[in-house]
Amino acid sequence: MSLVGAFTTVIRSTVITIALLIFAASAMAAPQVVPYEQLGNKALYPARVIAVNFAGNTLQNGSPVSWGAWTVSLESGVAHLRLDGGHEWGMSVDVKCENAVQGAATCELHVGTAQSDYPNAPACSISSPMIHLAIVCPLSLTLDY
Numbered sequence: 363m364s365l366v367g368a369f370t371t372v373i374r375s376t377v378i379t380i381a382l383l384i385f386a387a388s389a390m391a392a393p394q395v396v397p398y399e400q401l402g403n404k405a406l407y408p409a410r411v412i413a414v415n416f417a418g419n420t421l422q423n424g425s426p427v428s429w430g431a432w433t434v435s436l437e438s439g440v441a442h443l444r445l446d447g448g449h450e451w452g453m454s455v456d457v458k459c460e461n462a463v464q465g466a467a468t469c470e471l472h473v474g475t476a477q478s479d480y481p482n483a484p485a486c487s488i489s490s491p492m493i494h495l496a497i498v499c500p501l502s503l504t505l506d507y
Contacts, residue, residue: 393506398499401473402451407443409505411436411455414471416500421457421471429495433460434469434488441505450475452485459493469493473500 393412400406413422414436421427426435435458444452452474459469469490476485486499 393504395502395504397502398473401453401503402443402445402475404443404445406505407453408440409507411439411441411503412506413504414473414500415502415504416498421500422504429488429497431461431463432488432493432495434458434471435460437468441503444474457488459488459490461493464492467492473503 395415396403396406413420416427419427421434421436423436423438426433428434437456437458439456441453441455444454452472454470454472457469457471458466460466467490469488472485472487472489474485486497488495488497
């Protein structure tokens with residue numbers, strides 16, 4: 363094989379290797395929709411929350427959702443899982459809460475199970491020192507790694 367042929371072969375194999383590495387990395391880093399029932403899996407965390415998918419609404423960057431007089435926007439943030447023992451778990455992520463009277467504040471969106479006599483009972487809310495809203499739990503979260 364000539365020197366030019368050997369050089370061409372090395373270039374081709376390098377380009378193919380790089381393309382395969384990019385494909386593998388993008389396949390692993392793709393956002394994943396995780397149903398509510400699976401959100402207690404510690405292998406999913408830490409993760410960036412891309413969207414919170416409710417029945418009829420999706421809370422995502424640039425697409426706020428309103429509960430009563432409060433408008434809630436998703437902030438860029440990382441979700442962490444909290445395990446409370448037994449079947450109880452919870453995760454939270456920062457959101458921005460806005461109200462015409464009280465203005466804007468950073469709140470937390472809590473998703474998980476209630477700490478009660480009823481394991482796996484849903485307990486979802488939006489809270490800060492000035493607000494606590496019990497909300498219907500989302501159907502799923504879109505997480506990115």
